[in-house]
Amino acid sequence: MKEFSLEGRSALITGGGRGLGKAMGLVFAEAGCDVALVSRTSSEVKSAAKEIEAIGKRSIPLVADVTEKQQVDEAILEATEAFGKIDILVNNAGIGLGGAAVSEMPGGTDSVLGLNTQRILTPEIWDNLIRTNLTSAFYCCQAVGPQMMERKYGKIINILSSNAARAYPLTGPYNAAKAGLRMFTKVLALEWAPYNINVNAIGPGAIRTEMTKHRHDDPEIREKLLDIIPLRKFTTARHVGLLALYLASPASDWMTGQDIYFDGGETAMVD
Secondary structure (H helix, E strand, O other): OHHHOOOOOEEEEEOOOOHHHHHHHHHHHHOOOEEEEEEOOHHHHHHHHHHHHHHOOOEEEEEOOOOOHHHHHHHHHHHHHHHOOOOEEEEOOOOOOOOEOOOOOOOOEOOOOOOEOOOEOOHHHHHHHHHHHHHHHHHHHHHHHHHHHHHOOEEEEEEOOHHHOOOOOOOHHHHHHHHHHHHHHHHHHHHHHHHOEEEEEEEEOOOOOOOOHHHHOOHHHHHHHHHOOOOOOOOOHHHHHHHHHHHHOHHHOOOOOOEEEEOOOHHHHOO
């Protein structure tokens, strides 16, 4: 289907060395896209780039810390020089770490997310989560936006979480960052609509990745995760990639400013 083709397009995906980022990169490549992958871990991003090249598309592994603006600017410049342009930006880089805002909570480990109730948030933890999950997306959008505006074309996909719409204990900075990214998506969609740039977001639910595998590998926590999913089943990172393909392709040309929760129905229970 030509509406889902990415032939002739190039993408840059942060957090691209593993998990959702790698999965989206592989799907994009299958659709005909060249892909630059950004990660702080050299070995992971190089391995992921080789898998994309095995599909037959060009891939650039870029080692950068997306919480540092200069490194973001340098990575995007390198990708632009290699591909000639960046048509698609996926802000996927993120970390998850929780803790109590002020004092220890009773009850040991949290019953749903498996977070340690004895961990107290520090300013350093708060700043790191906000910078990684929210500020990095701002840096990337600010760096790639001018070239998209000049060509009057661009697709930006911000990766949220079901936590952007649903609160859980011990997730203050993570939820705040993802909810902030949700609103940034909508604001940017309005600002950049005159330039024919689509800005949308995906909020994955409890999908097993390297960051969350410790929860899925614990039978008790896994069962409690299923209890909050109406469909009572999990999905894969590849399926997030397929949804991202829709948002990156011409099929979604009339969609902007939207956040789509890919969570088995979890956020359907939120008013």
